[in-house]
Amino acid sequence: MSTETDNDAHQVAKAANASATGKSARKTPINGPKLGLLGTLRWLWRQLTSMRTALFLLLLLAVAAVPGSIFPQRSIDAPRVTSYLQDHKTMGPWLDRLSMFDVYSAPWFAAIYLLLLVSIIGCVVPRIGVHLKALRSPLPRVPRRLGRLPASAERVSAAKQSDVVEATRAVLRRKGYRVRVDEPADGSQAIVAEGGRLRETGNLLFHTCLIVVVLAVAADHLMGWRGDVIVPEGGQPFVSSAGSFNTLDLGPWVHSDDIKPWSLDIKKLDVTFERNVPKDSPQYGQPRDFIASVSTQDPLGSKPVNELLKVNGAVNLGGTSVYLLGNGYAPMVTVRDPSGKVIYQQATPFLPQGNTYKSVGAIKVPAASPKELGFFGMFLPTAAFDSKQGPISTFPDTDRPALVLGAYQGDLFPDALPQSVYTLNTKKMTQVMDGKQPWSAVVYAGQSAKLPDGTTISLDKTVPRWAGLSARYDPGKTTALLAALIGLAGLIMSMTLRRRRIFVKVGVEPDDDAKKPSGAPARTLITAGALAKGEDPRLQVALDSLLEGVGERLASNPKKQQAGS
Amino acid sequence: MNSLTSDLSLGGHATNIGLATTSNNFLYASAVVLLLAMLAFAADLAGHPGRAERAAARREDATEQAAAAGGDGGGTALLERTAAPAAEVPPEKRQWAGIGMSLSWLGALLLGACVVLRAVSVGRPPLGNMYEFSIVGSFFVITAYLIWSLRRDVRSLGIFVVGPTLLTEMLAALVFYTAASQLMPSLKNYWLTIHVTVAILSVAFFTIAFSTTILYFVQKWREDIGDTKYKFMDAVPDSATMDRTTYGLLIIAFPLWTFTLIAGAIWAQIAWGHYWSWDPKEVWTLVIWVVYAAYLHARATAGWSGKKAAYISIAGFVCVLFNFTVVNMFIVGMHSYSGM
Numbered sequence A: 001m002s003t004e005t006d007n008d009a010h011q012v013a014k015a016a017n018a019s020a021t022g023k024s025a026r027k028t029p030i031n032g033p034k035l036g037l038l039g040t041l042r043w044l045w046r047q048l049t050s051m052r053t054a055l056f057l058l059l060l061l062a063v064a065a066v067p068g069s070i071f072p073q074r075s076i077d078a079p080r081v082t083s084y085l086q087d088h089k090t091m092g093p094w095l096d097r098l099s100m101f102d103v104y105s106a107p108w109f110a111a112i113y114l115l116l117l118v119s120i121i122g123c124v125v126p127r128i129g130v131h132l133k134a135l136r137s138p139l140p141r142v143p144r145r146l147g148r149l150p151a152s153a154e155r156v157s158a159a160k161q162s163d164v165v166e167a168t169r170a171v172l173r174r175k176g177y178r179v180r181v182d183e184p185a186d187g188s189q190a191i192v193a194e195g196g197r198l199r200e201t202g203n204l205l206f207h208t209c210l211i212v213v214v215l216a217v218a219a220d221h222l223m224g225w226r227g228d229v230i231v232p233e234g235g236q237p238f239v240s241s242a243g244s245f246n247t248l249d250l251g252p253w254v255h256s257d258d259i260k261p262w263s264l265d266i267k268k269l270d271v272t273f274e275r276n277v278p279k280d281s282p283q284y285g286q287p288r289d290f291i292a293s294v295s296t297q298d299p300l301g302s303k304p305v306n307e308l309l310k311v312n313g314a315v316n317l318g319g320t321s322v323y324l325l326g327n328g329y330a331p332m333v334t335v336r337d338p339s340g341k342v343i344y345q346q347a348t349p350f351l352p353q354g355n356t357y358k359s360v361g362a363i364k365v366p367a368a369s370p371k372e373l374g375f376f377g378m379f380l381p382t383a384a385f386d387s388k389q390g391p392i393s394t395f396p397d398t399d400r401p402a403l404v405l406g407a408y409q410g411d412l413f414p415d416a417l418p419q420s421v422y423t424l425n426t427k428k429m430t431q432v433m434d435g436k437q438p439w440s441a442v443v444y445a446g447q448s449a450k451l452p453d454g455t456t457i458s459l460d461k462t463v464p465r466w467a468g469l470s471a472r473y474d475p476g477k478t479t480a481l482l483a484a485l486i487g488l489a490g491l492i493m494s495m496t497l498r499r500r501r502i503f504v505k506v507g508v509e510p511d512d513d514a515k516k517p518s519g520a521p522a523r524t525l526i527t528a529g530a531l532a533k534g535e536d537p538r539l540q541v542a543l544d545s546l547l548e549g550v551g552e553r554l555a556s557n558p559k560k561q562q563a564g565s
Numbered sequence B: 001m002n003s004l005t006s007d008l009s010l011g012g013h014a015t016n017i018g019l020a021t022t023s024n025n026f027l028y029a030s031a032v033v034l035l036l037a038m039l040a041f042a043a044d045l046a047g048h049p050g051r052a053e054r055a056a057a058r059r060e061d062a063t064e065q066a067a068a069a070g071g072d073g074g075g076t077a078l079l080e081r082t083a084a085p086a087a088e089v090p091p092e093k094r095q096w097a098g099i100g101m102s103l104s105w106l107g108a109l110l111l112g113a114c115v116v117l118r119a120v121s122v123g124r125p126p127l128g129n130m131y132e133f134s135i136v137g138s139f140f141v142i143t144a145y146l147i148w149s150l151r152r153d154v155r156s157l158g159i160f161v162v163g164p165t166l167l168t169e170m171l172a173a174l175v176f177y178t179a180a181s182q183l184m185p186s187l188k189n190y191w192l193t194i195h196v197t198v199a200i201l202s203v204a205f206f207t208i209a210f211s212t213t214i215l216y217f218v219q220k221w222r223e224d225i226g227d228t229k230y231k232f233m234d235a236v237p238d239s240a241t242m243d244r245t246t247y248g249l250l251i252i253a254f255p256l257w258t259f260t261l262i263a264g265a266i267w268a269q270i271a272w273g274h275y276w277s278w279d280p281k282e283v284w285t286l287v288i289w290v291v292y293a294a295y296l297h298a299r300a301t302a303g304w305s306g307k308k309a310a311y312i313s314i315a316g317f318v319c320v321l322f323n324f325t326v327v328n329m330f331i332v333g334m335h336s337y338s339g340m
C-alpha cells in the first residue's frame, strides 16, 4: 500500500514503460546482459525520458544560452559582429566556427532544445495515460494501523457515530476530496478520502503547454516574415510588396506572394524630447514620445482610414502588425545646376548615430551633368562645433539644423548593384576640390552653399522626419500566448495543490480506556491518518484542521444531532 | 517650480524635484532604522544559548508538575483530543527580537514612503531604472518577510532578511542612484508596470530563498561536524527545515517568474514588434527560469535533493544578480535602461 502511494507518478510511468520486472531505468546496469538492438533503443529512450536527463538538459540549456547574451549576434546586430571580427582577428574566426555569433540558430543549441522537447514528450505522454487511469482507479482500503502513517490523530466525541461519519464526509467533500465510506465487519465505519488529484493534472497541463509554446514559436520561425522600411513624413505613401521593403526577412515556408498589398502614408510624425531636466543629466534630450498620424488603405484602393501609429501601439494591415520602431530626419534638399534649374528636390533620410541624432547620409544627384554628383556628410539637428570632435549635435530636436557636406563627382552606381541610400560608392568618383582643399560646406536651414562650378545646394527651413516601420507576420503568437497562460494556470495548480490521502475510522471508544470517566455513556472514538505524495510539511496541520472542521460542523448542527438523522 | 497638480497628472512631463529629495531622505531614514533592527536581531541571536539553557531547566520543572497534576482539561468541545500534548513551557519573552521586529516594521514603512514619494514625484510607477528597481525590490523583500512573520515565528531569520534589504538600500543610494525623471517612450506601457512589478516581487522571494539556502548550508555544516561553538545559531531552525523553507519560497517565486517571462514577452510584442528577440535581458530571464525549473526537478529526482538541489538554487540566484547588475549595466541590448 504505502509503496504504491509513495511512488510518484513519474516512476509509475517509467515502470509502465519499462520491462515486466518494473525495474526503474536508472537502476539498469550499463554493462548488464546483452540488450539487442530493440533493447538498446528502449534503454536509450528510457534514459532520454528520465528525470535525471531532463535535469541535465535543463542545466545545459541554461549554460548554452549564455554566450548569445555576451557575444554580439548576427540576427540582432550584424554590424557589431563585423566590427567584433575586425577587432579580434585571431579569436574571432574561432568563435565564429563555434557559432558564437549565431548561438540561437546553432546546431548544438538546436540539439539541446530538441532533445529536451523529445524528452518532455516522452515523459508527459505516458504520464497522461497513467494519470487518466489513476483518476478512475478505486480508492484504496483503510490501512490497519493509522498511527503509523506520516500524520495521525485521535479524538473522542459524544456525538453519534453516524453523525461523525456524516460530518467528516461533508467536510472532506467541501474541500474537494473524493470520499468513500466503508463498513468493515467490526461495526466501525471507515472513511477513505483522496484530494489534490488535480495537482498531477496541473503538472501535465503545464508540461503539455510547454510543448505547445515551443511548437508555436517554431511555427512563427517557419511561417512568419518581417519587412522593415523607412517612410518620410509627408512624402509618397508606402505600398507593401515583396520589393518595396528596405529589408525583408521571410521564413523558410513563406512565399513572397503571401505579402498582401496595402498602403500607409505618414502625414505627420510628432516626437518629443526631454528638456525639463538639467543639461548635464543623462536624461536630457532623451526621447519621450513618438506619435505618427497615418492614413492607411487596406486593401490597396479601399477608402483611406486615418489612424495613430505609436511606439507600443501598432496598426494592423493585411494580416500583419505594423510597428513604429525608429525615426530620424529626412531634410528637404534642393540642388540647382549653375543655370538655376532644379535637378534634385527630395526629403533625404539620414541615419541617426546616437541620442543627439547626429545623422549620416548621402544625397545622390544622377541628373547632374556632365558628371553625376553625390554629396556625403552629416545632418545635425542642433549644430555646434567642438574643438576636438568637430561638428556635433547638442540636442536631438531641430533647434539649429544644419548639413555638413563634402561632394564627389563621377559614376554614382558603378556596378549597377543595390547600394545603401546612406553612403556613396566612390569607386568611380573623384572628390570635388576647392583649390587644393576638398570642397566642404555647412548649410544651415533656409540657406544654401555653392560648389566651385556654380551648382548650389540648399536646405529647407522645416526638416521633415522619417519613420522606421516594421511589418510583422507571426502566425503562432496567439497560440503561444494562450498556451503560456494555460501552462501558468497548470503550474500554479501543481504548485499549490497537495496530493493527500486521508483515512478516518469511526468506532466506539473501548471500555478499557483508563481516562474514560466511569459510568459515562460510551463515546465515539475517531482515529485518523494521512499520507501525502512527495513531501508535505503541513500534512499534520491539515489533518488537525480537518478534525477541527468536523468538530465545528457537529457543534453547528446540534438539532440534527439530537434528532439522530 | 511646477504646480503639484501637473506633477500628479500622469500625462505631465514635469518632475517634482522637491518630492524626489524628500523620497531620498526617507530612504536614508529607513536604512538607519533597519541597521538598528539588524543590531537588535543580532542581540537576540546572541542571547539564544542562555535562553535555551533556562528553557531546558524550566521544562524539567514543568514536566514534574504536570506529572503531579495529571488529567486533561476536559471541556465542552465535541471533538476532544485523547492525549494531552506534552508539557509545553511558555517560551521566554525575546525582548531584542521584539525590538528588531518593531524596527523592521518602521523601516518598511519609511521605505514604503520613499517608494510612494518617488512615484508621485515622477508621476508614474517607480519602475524605470535600477535605482527604482532596488528601492521597490528591497521594499518587497522586507514586506514579504513581515507578512510571513504574521503567520509563523520567523524572528530568528530576521537578521538574514533585513541584512540583504539594507544592503540593497545602500547599493541603491550609493551606486545605482538616478535622478527622478520621465521614461523612454517604449517604456510607457502598463505591461511594463505589470512585468517589472512581478519581476521585482519574484526577485524578492528569490532573495529570501537565497538567504535560507545559505542558512541551510550553515546548519548542515554545523550538524555534520557537531558544532557547539556557534550555539547562537541553534536559534535558527535545522537544515531540513531550511531546505523545506527554501522550497516553499521558490514554489511561490517560480510561478511569479514564469508570469514575468510571459508579461515581458507580451510587452516586447507591443513595443518591439516581436515577443522574443533573444535580447540579452530576455536570454537571462529565460536562463533564470530554466535554472529554477532544474532546481524543482532536482528536488523530485532521487539522489539530487539536499545539497545538490541547494547548489542549483544558489546558481539560480547568481544568475538573478548577474541579470540585475552586469546585464543591465554592461551588456548592449534593447533593454539598456539602467539610467546610468
Ligand code: HEM
Pocket: A008, A010, A049, A050, A051, A052, A054, A058, A116, A119, A120, A121, A123, A124, A203, A207, A210, A491, A494, A495, A534, B254, B290, B293, B296, B297, B300
Ligand atoms: C523545458 C523543460 C521543463 C520545464 C521547464 C519543466 C518544469 C517543471 C516544473 C516547474 C515542475 C514543477 C515541480 C514541482 O511541482 O515541484 C515540474 C515537475 C515535473 N517535471 Fe518538468 N519540466 C521540464 C521538462 C521535463 C521533462 C523532460 C520531464 C521528464 C523527464 C519532466 C518531468 C517532470 C515531473 C515528473 C515532474 C513532477 C515532479 C513532482 O511532482 O514533484 N519535466 N517540471
